[in-house]
Amino acid sequence: MQKDLRKKTKYLMTPGPVEISPRTLRALSLPVTHHYDPEFITFFQDTTEKLQRIFQTKKDLIIMQGEAVLGLEAAVANILNRGDRVLVLDNGPYGAWFGIYVENHGGEVVRLREDYTKAIAPEKVKKKLEDEKDIKAITVVHMDTPVGITNPVEKICALAKQFDILTIVDSVAALGGMEIRPDEWNIDICICGSQKCLSCPPALTPISVSTRAWEAMENKKNPLRNTYLSMLDYRETWIKSRTFPFTPFVSEIYAINEAATEILEEGLENIFARHKKVARAIREAVQAIGLELWPESEEIASETVTTVCIPDGIDDERLRRTMADEYGVLIAGEVTGFESKIIRIGHMGYSATIDNALVAITALEKALQKLGFQVKIGSGVERVLHYV
């Protein structure tokens, strides 16, 4: 008989979705209430405030309902007029895909393409901004999971400020695991995703929005209203009158509130330190095993996912299947449309523990050995043990 899909993964080490804590799972199972019950309104307010603390922002925060791509597309759709020029920073698939959203919504893409093993250099952004005219906004991915590379968002957004350009930051896979400060860093629209470092199911997209961004949305020729993509609808309802544009996902709000409570109890500084530690342990371990990291250098490697090159002769699909079927450890491969021969070990949110790292690296060593790769069993695990 086929194993129950919902029970066979013991260790979810993918770059999202990630493991969910027992407390958050319990919150998901509580009875659904009516969204205009005054207590739910208070609860929703509490949820928003907790997320603002995790975002480290005093800006408005809306919780869009849908997977994080909704937020990426909405950010672009809400501010662009036909023909507006957008500088798209492209050093990974999500960076590139921003260009599609821009074009879909009538904008003109000015692309700064970088090799997918490198971070975007602020000097190159500066040069581009000097060379190009009339750029309205810049899009940048904080950490592009298919390549596992962190971009210098703070420096890039500081440059945007000098040129008076709106900034849209995809921090879907970093916020809640890595430092980001929308207020100090001049981020106009900062997008997160519930299924990554917040350790919830995929469903919600919290976004912080600056006054400048709201103004750009209001000043758009035909402001985007009465559509699922509208951010202004959230402002007109929740922010102005504590109503909703449509029924909120009650259970998901229970979950994200509980997850946010847990994050704040642990403390952001502790969480960032935990992610750093687990990331370092995994990077050292895979290199001790004899594998190569995908990013050009460790300085730009993500703290929430590690991307590793697959050695010649090893079938990455079989490697991942062996880890999953024989050891219950699920990691990820390359994303569709980006053929790279890499595996991706996620260490985000609730999954980012040294215990999980130990199991993942043990499974990786054993699976590689089974597939004929010369590996000294224990070489990687020993590195992780230094961090216990």
Ligand SMILES: Cc1ncc(COP(=O)(O)O)c(C=O)c1O
């Ligand atoms: C940088 C980034 N942005 C957005 C997303 C959300 O996209 P998807 O619908 O593919 O999960 C992801 C998911 O991996 C991501 O890594």
